[in-house]
Amino acid sequence: MSLSRPARSRLKLLALFAVFTLPMAMAWGMVEWRLGIPEGRTAHGTLHPDVPALSNWPLTRVVKDGDDDWLLAFDCPDACPQAADRWWRLHRALGRDAHRVSRLRIGGGSSALPGEAPVAWAGGPPAWRVPGALWILDPEGRAVLRYGAEVETAQVLEDVERLLRLNPEPPVARLHAE
Template sequence: MSLSRLARSRLKLAALFAVFTLPMAMAWGMVEWRLGIPEGRTAHGTLHPEVPGLASWPLTGVAKDGADDWLLAFDCPQACPQAADRWWRLHRALGRDAHRVSRLRIGGRAPALPGEAVAAWTGAVPAWREPGALWILDPEGRAVLRYGAEVETAQVLEDLERLLRLNPEPPLARLHAE
């Protein structure tokens, strides 16, 4: 038995209708019943909106390698060669994206490691400062994430790689730098 011409036309119309309505129905079901939507957060650090932009930080001589660089700023109230080495190793672990990140050590008496800028707090230390903390700042100088001194390096690396992946480098950025 073959389908009549009218039945085939109706079947095609129903299939076309299903192609456009099924995705909407599935999306509504996902939202309504929370199916396939992650419940937890994805970043290991914490967001602190009360932290002002880098330009407002009371620091001496803030420098980044490139204008479009992300910045790892970490606070060393004392000589802290372990923390400086830890963040230097994290920076190297970024591999081909390492050129997109600069490091800024605030305080400490040890000489700067390769690729690291050193600054010091001037005047009154801000209330939001936390000794041993690490901040990831975007290219415009806004604090994106903050980590306490006890954070695992692998967690920071995972978050930083995710930020760099979600914010790709402009295609001609390296040509402009040269």
């Protein structure tokens, strides 16, 4: 059985309409009935918009490896070699993106690990400080996420990798490094 020429043309027109209308209908259905849309959060840390920018933190001095670096700032209330080692290992696990992240250790009496900049609270810690916390700060110094000491390192690594993937390094940055 073969279709007549007008029937084939109508079938082609219907197929063309389907190609453009079916995705819109599926998207509407996903929004209307919440099908295929994740319910949970995507980051393991917590947002704290009330934390001031890094330039307003009462620190002795802040050193970053690069101006466009993300910053892992962790607060050590006392000597904290375990926490320092934990974040050093996370930094190394970033692999080829490790150069885009700097580490800042606030407090703690032990010696600094490679690539870590030790600082101290100047004039006492601020009210928003959480002892043992880790903050991820964007290149402009704004706090993006905060993690408590109980959060697994793998979850923090996942979030840092996602942030770096969603905020790619500008192509010109590599030229400046060379």
